[in-house]
Amino acid sequence: MSKNNIDQALxxxxxxxxxxxxxxxxxxxxxxTFHKDLPxxxxxxxxxxxxxxxxxxxxxxxxxxxxxxxxVEDNNVYISxxxxxxxxxxxxxxxxxxxxxxxxxxxxxxQTIEVNELKADLxxxxxxxxxxxxxxxxxxxxxxxxxxGEGNAKQFVYxxxxxxxxxxxxxxLGKDKHIGIDNIPVLSSTALGNTVVKSNLREVGRLKGLLxxxxxxxxxxxxxxxxxxxxxxxxxxxxxxxxxxxDGIEVMVGSREQTxxxxxxxxxxxxxxxxxxxxxxxxxxxxDILLGNTTEQPIQVSVHGKVAIRVKNPDPEVxxxxxxxVRFHGHIHQYADASPTSGNFKPGDVVWNTNPQTHAGxxxxxxxxxxxxxxxxxxx
Amino acid sequence: xxxxxxxxxxxITKALKDLTEGREGSISNPTFVEFKxxxxxxxxxxxxxxxxxxAKQIVFxxxxxxxxxxxxxxxxKDKSVLIDNAPVLSVNELGNSVTKSNLRQLGRLKGLLxxxxxxxxxxxxxxxxxxxxxxxxxxxNSALSVAEEGLEIVIGAENSKGKIGTFASNDLNIVxxxxxxxxxxxNGNIKLGNKAEGPIQVSVHGKISVGVQxxxxxxxxxxxxxxxxNDKLHQYRASxxxxxxxxxxxxVWNAAPEKGKSVGxxxxxxxxPGEWLSFGDIKG
Numbered sequence: 261m262s263k264n265n266i267d268q269a270l271x272x273x274x275x276x277x278x279x280x281x282x283x284x285x286x287x288x289x290x291x292x293t294f295h296k297d298l299p300x301x302x303x304x305x306x307x308x309x310x311x312x313x314x315x316x317x318x319x320x321x322x323x324x325x326x327x328x329x330x331x332v333e334d335n336n337v338y339i340s341x342x343x344x345x346x347x348x349x350x351x352x353x354x355x356x357x358x359x360x361x362x363x364x365x366x367x368x369x370x371q372t373i374e375v376n377e378l379k380a381d382l383x384x385x386x387x388x389x390x391x392x393x394x395x396x397x398x399x400x401x402x403x404x405x406x407x408x409g410e411g412n413a414k415q416f417v418y419x420x421x422x423x424x425x426x427x428x429x430x431x432x433l434g435k436d437k438h439i440g441i442d443n444i445p446v447l448s449s450t451a452l453g454n455t456v457v458k459s460n461l462r463e464v465g466r467l468k469g470l471l472x473x474x475x476x477x478x479x480x481x482x483x484x485x486x487x488x489x490x491x492x493x494x495x496x497x498x499x500x501x502x503x504x505x506x507d508g509i510e511v512m513v514g515s516r517e518q519t520x521x522x523x524x525x526x527x528x529x530x531x532x533x534x535x536x537x538x539x540x541x542x543x544x545x546x547x548d549i550l551l552g553n554t555t556e557q558p559i560q561v562s563v564h565g566k567v568a569i570r571v572k573n574p575d576p577e578v579x580x581x582x583x584x585x586v587r588f589h590g591h592i593h594q595y596a597d598a599s600p601t602s603g604n605f606k607p608g609d610v611v612w613n614t615n616p617q618t619h620a621g622x623x624x625x626x627x628x629x630x631x632x633x634x635x636x637x638x639x640x
Numbered sequence: 641x642x643x644x645x646x647x648x649x650x651x652i653t654k655a656l657k658d659l660t661e662g663r664e665g666s667i668s669n670p671t672f673v674e675f676k677x678x679x680x681x682x683x684x685x686x687x688x689x690x691x692x693x694x695a696k697q698i699v700f701x702x703x704x705x706x707x708x709x710x711x712x713x714x715x716x717k718d719k720s721v722l723i724d725n726a727p728v729l730s731v732n733e734l735g736n737s738v739t740k741s742n743l744r745q746l747g748r749l750k751g752l753l754x755x756x757x758x759x760x761x762x763x764x765x766x767x768x769x770x771x772x773x774x775x776x777x778x779x780x781n782s783a784l785s786v787a788e789e790g791l792e793i794v795i796g797a798e799n800s801k802g803k804i805g806t807f808a809s810n811d812l813n814i815v816x817x818x819x820x821x822x823x824x825x826x827n828g829n830i831k832l833g834n835k836a837e838g839p840i841q842v843s844v845h846g847k848i849s850v851g852v853q854x855x856x857x858x859x860x861x862x863x864x865x866x867x868x869x870n871d872k873l874h875q876y877r878a879s880x881x882x883x884x885x886x887x888x889x890x891x892v893w894n895a896a897p898e899k900g901k902s903v904g905x906x907x908x909x910x911x912x913p914g915e916w917l918s919f920g921d922i923k924g
Contacts (some may be wrong), residue, residue: 261678294893339805407700409677414700424722430706441731442717459734465742493773493784506783525802530796533824535812540824550868564833565840566663569848569860574841580869584860588867589876592859608876608895614824623922636903636920
């Protein structure tokens, strides 16, 4: 007897029962053990319709449900819950997928991703800009990039009032990089841009050069006034092209009437010309000039040329031309047309005759006022 | 597991990429892109632009903490860099708060205001503590000193007098036309004129006294001692010289003239004392 399938078994069973009924002969089967002879996994599903199969199991299915879990309809399978390790092939979900975690081994495509927090150790690959956009509910202020989890949050965000990008941290640029504004470099590691022309710098390095248009003030001590083109050392408003003020005295170096250089004091102060830091020529505030220094040894004044004293037109034939009287070695020599009638004189003083007819002059022979005078130098 | 997560997030990223390519509005209404610290910390995390040459980065680095930007930063027109809400750099101005620098080159300044020492090319020195300017000298001996060839010219004041001259034992020339006209030697001797040039004319609008403490107001030239002119000596004595070298033509004026005596004596032969004869009889 072939026992390959339920159909053959049922055929065999039907044949046996038929034989039993028709021949009352020894049956071909043992009815008590018939069910054991029935071949397993040989019943065609075509023999089943309706009803419930309890405890259903097959090589791929193990139905342990106590209630309905799967409903299969045309073009539709309803499963209340699925626990699965893998879904092969494409999965199309008409509506929402809610999951505690989704691991996508390939590409996740979505029209919109709404997240409260994007948490990632990731490389963000983009071919377009990341934009923070204003919405009806929120502006763009305060939005940007945060690094959190270590100390204060490190921020690179957009803030307002005034509008600016705010960085909570220092910004380091790469080698040879710079900061530019409006396509103009304004700061590199070695240079401020040429367009940066204003500053409040109070400290600069060792300059290679200095070129200044305008006023210069050094330590409130050296002043250059660009409008007056005057330089003052120790004086803010110099009275010459260059002035040095010390102890309240202004010494000027400059010019007069575009024809003469000048040097000296501006106010009513004496001016000394020194060598070896000792006064050698003193010009008093009133104009008196002292050659030499009364506190030092007498000096030698040499003149390579001629000297005229109170003479409007110096005589070119003489080396010393004195307009008035001369006194030397304690005695005065002067010219007059008569001996003195007043004034103090002493013996040896001489009055030369301006109208010599009989004698050359008079000489004082006794001191007094005017003293006693005698003629001398008879003209013959 | 981490690799899986990375892969997953890569996938999300790619999805974002696919989503945003060529469209306006890549992520709607983001507030922050946040990098959170984990086992690897925060350092090195940030933004990277890759695919063209070296990767372009904006990442958070440490030591010290800072954002590192691998590229130039370009601000928009009229925008500036601020620190703590204070402008520090615009296209044409450093902020007022930026007071220190090591600049070695400046543009053409509109003005210059300096508090403190000034040194120009190791040649011009201003010392703020002494308030002195030295040109060619670091430690000037007056308000202004000019040193050249090791010689210091001082300009300043002393004992209520202005002064100019040499500080050390050096002569001083006063020049016109870049030619010495008055030479004041270090020992005080004064030379008017210049032997290397033509003789000069010294004019005195006033009086001259030589070796005299009190000038005789009647005289324009008051010389304490003898004088010499035309190379002949004129002096006063009570009698002709008895010693000393004299030249013919030297005159001794009689310091004690009397009636019947002479006005003086004239040397008629050079010698010591030479031969002297009286002249100028004094009449009654």
